[in-house]
Amino acid sequence: MKDWFAGGRVLYPLIGLGLLLMFDFFFVPNFFQFEVRDGRLFGTVIDILNQGSKVMLLAIGMTLVIATGGVDLSVGSLMAVAGAVAAVLVTRSDLPVPVVCGVALGAVLLLGAFNGVLVSLVGIQPIVATLILMVAGRGVAMLLTDGQIVTFENEALVYIGNGAFLGLPFTLTLVLAVWGGALLLTRRTALGLFIETVGDNETAARFCGVPNRLVKTGVYCFSAVCAGVAGLIAASNIKAADSSRVGEMMELDAIFAVVVGGTALTGGRFTMAGSVTGALLIQTLTTTMVSLNVSPAIIPVPKAVVIVAVCLLQSDKFRAEIGRVLGRKAMA
């Protein structure tokens, strides 16, 4: 699978993640400690995978959107919508949980289609088109829950964010399923090529017979469903739908994960493996800061340093420059 490496671009976030984990190994107590309890693994690394699942899902969806040259700012709010729909249905009706999740995902799918139509048919710039739902989506979620935090105890729904499957958090299974599905669709069919062509040169793609409007609408729908699954996880994890706060600023985390992962914001070639690595990098950073008890006021600074470093490594120009400087030194 060439996608795994994507011409070396996945390498840099992986190096970043590796260095960070090495740092954690030496400086964070109990970081690599694992423990089996109730037939499942526990440990900081497992927490990172579990808590990082939301951004990983958002990043997978966002990768395809960004590959078409777009961006989806509404994912954080769509998380709130999915969580609110599920929480309201599960507390106020007797519908079985799979149906509840289906309705929640269906609702965000519709909203995703709205994004897609605005971008592909109406021709509104993606950043503006998705900004509409970023603002309005949360309003819808708040209306559904009357602006309150809706709590639930339904075991099946709680399982999504807290349960274990094969000894690992169930959230990981969800991430792998969505990622695997997306990989199959984009790498085993022509769809991936369509997406890259649309992102690279839309006019050329259209003349080649690529159904670019359909492709564009499709990626926004997919991104919305990813956000919906992330929203279900977020709600399930705290056994409550916190419409006003859930997923706040997470759209930016997702975009960051994609960019760090080596997919250019200009569209074209994309790598989902890079985005997932990027998402794990963010989550590991966050957990490291908290574990080391870095003062909340300065947490953004070390985060920024790591982000800048990885982004610089991604830049061909920067690497060439460094190579020249090092080469000159070697000669002298």
Added chain:
Amino acid sequence: MKSNRLMNQIGARLGLFTATTAAILWAGCGQQSKPVTGGPSASGGAPASTPGATKAGYTVGFAQVGAESSWRTAETDSIKGEAEQRGVTLKFSDAQGKQENQIKAVRGFIAQGVDAIILAPVVETGWEPVLKEAKQAGIPVVLVDRGLKVADESLYATLIASDFVAEGRMAAEWLVKKTGGKASIIELQGTPGAAPAIDRKKGFEEGLKEHVDMKIIASQSGDFRRSVGKEVAEALLKVHGTKVTAVYAHNDDMALGAIQAIEEAGRKPGVDVIVVSIDGVKGAFEAMVKGTLNCSVECSPLLGPLAFDAVEKALAGVELPKKTIVDDQVYDTTTAKDVIDSRKY
């Protein structure tokens, strides 16, 4: 305060929709306020069954922020209820989180010639002109739950609000008593920079100063969010393991998240790890009855009685202190059961 944040959220999000409607409504009828009492006292006076009714026959305008959280709805109900009990005619206005609506409402109250105004300001600044108009009209203004910044403090009679520092101190004092002065504490701070987060941290530290064995082993921001509270507690419990004997959260939501993390770490919240938080929302009381949350310091929205006491004193010409501190109560597992049914928010 949580409600403040929530207000901003809705102000920003829902406000987009309501703003246009509201603007049209306001333009159409500048004084969109409706009396909510059982009627003016002239219609038979205050019911005899309300012993709290003192003198009736005056009118008060209440400019509320909005109805964005259960905390604020409880505050509105408290003020409406108290007005009814005292036989006061109350004119109520909901600003839907927008200052311009609130300023119009206050102007409306002045034009209608109310005797006093109760104001819960949306923001701190920009109140000078309208407060000057009220002062010229001889109408005292009582502020509730949030302060405002004016150069001339005589523009308002008094501010009735909770003292966040005191809340933090009360939480610390309760924890000292509960743990016998020895604990390793994880502190979950609010959003960095937010006034309640700063003050509740400060108060808590003040309360622990005398007790050298009360140690805060980690202090991280949970952003006032349940999900972040859980995530942070989860990570810190892994690092410090069984050393952690107490969790102090700046609001109930983060504490409720931390409780889940403690349970998942295989320890018993409320027993192995003592949990104390601030706000006193309904979910916190439910957790206290269950025994998973040990203590919550209330940040009371029931400001009605204090507000009308202040109004009556101001009307009688009594000079009031510029700040009246709400007497917040501490509730714990022993007292929560008795009061949970009477909780209004």
